[in-house]
Every structure is written in structure tokens, then in C-alpha cells.
Amino acid sequence: MIFRKSGREVRWANELGELSWTYRAGRVVQVASTTGIFEGLGRRAATAAEVARHRGLDAAMVEKMLYPLAAMGLVRRAGGRRWRLTRKAAATMLPGAPCYQGNMLAHGGQVWPFWSDLEEAVRGRRGGWRHTSEVEPGPPARSHRDFILAMHDMAMAGRAAELADRVDLGGRRTLMDIGGGPGSYAIALCERYPGLAATVFDLPETIKIAREVIARLRMVGRVGTVAGDWDKDEFGENVDAVLLSNIMHGPTSGAEMKLRKACRALAPGGLLIVQDFLMSAAKTGPLIPALFNLMVGAFSLPEMVERIAAAGFARVRVRPMPRHVGTAVITAVKEST
Numbered sequence: 001m002i003f004r005k006s007g008r009e010v011r012w013a014n015e016l017g018e019l020s021w022t023y024r025a026g027r028v029v030q031v032a033s034t035t036g037i038f039e040g041l042g043r044r045a046a047t048a049a050e051v052a053r054h055r056g057l058d059a060a061m062v063e064k065m066l067y068p069l070a071a072m073g074l075v076r077r078a079g080g081r082r083w084r085l086t087r088k089a090a091a092t093m094l095p096g097a098p099c100y101q102g103n104m105l106a107h108g109g110q111v112w113p114f115w116s117d118l119e120e121a122v123r124g125r126r127g128g129w130r131h132t133s134e135v136e137p138g139p140p141a142r143s144h145r146d147f148i149l150a151m152h153d154m155a156m157a158g159r160a161a162e163l164a165d166r167v168d169l170g171g172r173r174t175l176m177d178i179g180g181g182p183g184s185y186a187i188a189l190c191e192r193y194p195g196l197a198a199t200v201f202d203l204p205e206t207i208k209i210a211r212e213v214i215a216r217l218r219m220v221g222r223v224g225t226v227a228g229d230w231d232k233d234e235f236g237e238n239v240d241a242v243l244l245s246n247i248m249h250g251p252t253s254g255a256e257m258k259l260r261k262a263c264r265a266l267a268p269g270g271l272l273i274v275q276d277f278l279m280s281a282a283k284t285g286p287l288i289p290a291l292f293n294l295m296v297g298a299f300s301l302p303e304m305v306e307r308i309a310a311a312g313f314a315r316v317r318v319r320p321m322p323r324h325v326g327t328a329v330i331t332a333v334k335e336s337t
């Protein structure tokens, strides 16, 4: 028989077929977000033509975008030719929603060229793609703003609360959040520990965005900021805790230097907190850190633990974050000697 209709091979072939469609689905959600289709349906049910008119879009394409969005459970028909958002979309796709993911989707769009150029990169002819964290002087570029606020979206989607569950800052008074981006984790830790004051240390372009977030979340006075460059500046003195979150992405990230500076900044007995995408020892997963490693870089968990110990820290403890694939929190203590 030439054509089969069942069996393991048929199931595997269909799984791969479905997998090959997932990037198209992701792209539809990204573009629906960045073109304002979700916002266009935010207040009330509307037709594709109404959304298109308000947002300056092509009505026929908006209509066609709505079908896969409905298949993904993000919009639904609301009678006649009208559509409305589902509760899932209203909670995640509208600016100001508690778990808004629009910045994360916009950032996904910014890094799209890397994934289109992947074949060129694998063939050794990398295209002109540049990582968005390579910030430029002057006002924050749109891509940089998307990138920094994408970090905030991820923190709001459970990660910040879970980080706060996994560290004990009882009795600690000061925290330095190095490369703290929008300041989300510093804010979460200060919210959890009323006696704690935090400082977000980051490049000036990012600090502008962190200040906006801190003010919006009414944490001015508890969370301060300092503009600095981890390549040039020290991380403070006699600090009770240092957070290095998502800034040690593999061998080219200067991880050893950051750990040494964190150790110097901490008071004896001070706590180091590391949070990052980490692969398994064999680097066979989880999938998201393994994908992240292709584009940016990621350590395996043992590689990260080894570096932390080599920088002079003791009592290294790993606290996986099971709900957030591939993210782990590691704590360690600077020995009192």
C-alpha cells in the first residue's frame, strides 16, 4: 500500500505538519496586536470594515485575520457581521489589561528577521539582523521600548510573583536589580517585603522607561533608579541582595564579570538571586531556552551553577519555575568569612 492512514508514522508526520504551521499562527497574533485589531474590538463588537476604517487597515485582510484569531479562541462572532474579543483576548491583548502581552508580541515582531534569516545564518551567511538590546544613545527607539516593556509583560504574566515566592528577603533592607529593565522584579520584591528598598541599575535609555513603570505602579520611594553600565561601573557597596535577572544569556554575556561585581557589591552574608532561561545539563531542552540559545544565548543549569560557585558564592540553591518553561531561580550567599 502506497498511502497509509494510521500508525505512528502517520501521527508523527501530522505532528510535524502542525508544528510547521505554528509560526504562521504566532505571526497572525503579533500582527493583529501591532495593527490594533484587538484594540479595535476592545470597547464593543464591530465589523471587520469598522475596525479597518478606524485603524487605517485593509478591510478584506482584517476579515480574513479574524477567522484564525477565532480558531485560536481570541475573537468570536457577535451576531451579523460583527465580532468581539473573547475574555482571554480582553485580559491579555488590551493595553492596561492585567496580563497585557502586546509589548511581548511587538518584541516578537522585532526579532522576526532573525528567524527569517535563520537559514542564511546556518549556511554561514548571516543577514543584517541585530539584537534589539543593542541600544543606541538618544530617545529610546521603538524597538528598545518594545523590548523593555516585553520584559514587563512577562513579569506580569506570573513570573514576578513566582520569583517573589522563591526567594526569602526577610530582614534584608537593600536590593540592587542589575540590568533591571522596567524594574518589574524589583517592584514585585518590594511589594512582597515592606522593609525592602530596591534600586534598578540600567542604561540611561532603559532607566527612562523604568521610571515610567515605577511611577505608574506607585512604587516611587520604594524603588529607585541609577543609570549605569555594567561594563564600566561597580554594582554598589554593602548591599543586602543583588538580582541578576535575564542578563546572563550564555558565554558572550559577561556572566563571570557580572557575578564578580555582584559579589563585591554584597555585604557579607548578602544574597545573590539569579533568574534566567536555562537549558538542561545535556542541552536537549526545554524547548524555549533551547530556541532562545539560537538567537541570543543560554547556559545550561550546571554551567550557571558552576559560574556562581566560581565567583565565590556558597549555599547555591536552584528553584525551578515549573509554570514558566525553562526559567529557574538560583539563590546563593556571599560567605561572611
Ligand SMILES: C[S@@+](CC[C@H](N)C(=O)[O-])C[C@H]1O[C@@H](n2cnc3c(N)ncnc32)[C@H](O)[C@@H]1O
Binding pocket: 133, 135, 148, 151, 152, 155, 178, 179, 180, 181, 182, 183, 184, 185, 201, 202, 203, 206, 228, 229, 230, 231, 244, 245, 246, 247
Ligand atoms: C533582557 S533585559 C532584562 C531586564 C530585567 N532584568 C528582566 O529580567 O526583565 C536586559 C537588560 O539589560 C540592560 N542592559 C544592556 N546592556 C547593559 C549595560 N551595559 N549596562 C547595564 N544594563 C544593560 C538592558 O537595558 C535591559 O534592561
